[in-house]
Amino acid sequence: MDRTKPIIALDFQEMDQLEAFINLFDEPLNVKIGMELYYTTGTEMIQKLRAKGHDIFLDLKLHDIPNTVKWAMKTLAKQGVAMINVHALGGKAMMEAAREGLVKGTPEGQNPPILLAVTQLTSTSEEQLKQEQLSMVTIKESVDHLAQLTQAASLNGIVCSPLEAASIKEKFGPAFLTVTPGIRLVTGQDDQKRTATPYQAALNGCDYIVIGRPITQAEDPKEAYQKIKTDWQLGLKELKGERND
Numbered sequence: 727m728d729r730t731k732p733i734i735a736l737d738f739q740e741m742d743q744l745e746a747f748i749n750l751f752d753e754p755l756n757v758k759i760g761m762e763l764y765y766t767t768g769t770e771m772i773q774k775l776r777a778k779g780h781d782i783f784l785d786l787k788l789h790d791i792p793n794t795v796k797w798a799m800k801t802l803a804k805q806g807v808a809m810i811n812v813h814a815l816g817g818k819a820m821m822e823a824a825r826e827g828l829v830k831g832t833p834e835g836q837n838p839p840i841l842l843a844v845t846q847l848t849s850t851s852e853e854q855l856k857q858e859q860l861s862m863v864t865i866k867e868s869v870d871h872l873a874q875l876t877q878a879a880s881l882n883g884i885v886c887s888p889l890e891a892a893s894i895k896e897k898f899g900p901a902f903l904t905v906t907p908g909i910r911l912v913t914g915q916d917d918q919k920r921t922a923t924p925y926q927a928a929l930n931g932c933d934y935i936v937i938g939r940p941i942t943q944a945e946d947p948k949e950a951y952q953k954i955k956t957d958w959q960l961g962l963k964e965l966k967g968e969r970n971d
């Protein structure tokens with residue numbers, strides 16, 4: 727998956743909405759498909775998007791016993807997705823089984839999808855962590871611990887906030903990928919609270935950014951996409967010290 731392009735979160739409920747959106751673009755995109763859409767349109771939609779040259783992050787957040795996750799991943803790898811994820815809370819053995827399933831299912835001559843873990847959901851509060859998960863640690867401690875477990879299971883990286891990416895890179899090294907939602911060109915306009923611009927996200931060391939509504943709900947989605955892509959690429963260049971203006 728080309729990291730110089732943002733990943734567009736295609737959070738549509740219906741296949742025809744998705745198709746109308748995709749048909750606006752005449753270039754290959756990075757797109758994220760979540761469980762809402764996957765459960766209704768499934769493999770057919772994946773094949774359609776692949777046929778048009780789009781790379782897919784399949785955001786299904788698998789969490790089950792290791793054997794079940796292994797076989798699910800084997801099936802999903804056959805569909806040619808570029809990126810996929812599990813819940814780190816499923817444990818190290820489950821994450822290793824996910825990797826094994828992906829390798830088994832990847833067609834010969836292709837690379838297995840990038841495998842990420844979700845640590846604590848951003849919807850989980852400190853209070854919920856204590857009361858419902860009976861956790862004695864803070865969210866930050868839990869996230870760090872789960873990221874460490876993810877790395878120990880040889881996954882490629884985690885989904886995290888753009889504001890956490892720099893400290894994750896510092897702790898786990900540059901090769902451990904950070905994939906970050908919560909990206910906005912202008913902050914404070916919707917339910918995303920801890921946001922960064924694409925440019926800031928690049929400087930923070932994010933490897934991939936995921937952005938949905940600012941593009942999918944824009945009056946001119948193509949224009950919004952180009953603005954976001956330009957800002958991100960400017961940040962990537964700045965990071966490499968290549969800017970010459």
Ligand code: C5P
Nearest residue numbers: 735737848907908918936937938939940
């Ligand atoms: O529309 P928006 O840019 O907020 O979309 C971000 C995407 O990333 C959504 O699909 C959302 O579910 C997902 N996501 C998130 N925060 C997380 C994990 C995933 O916003 N912590």
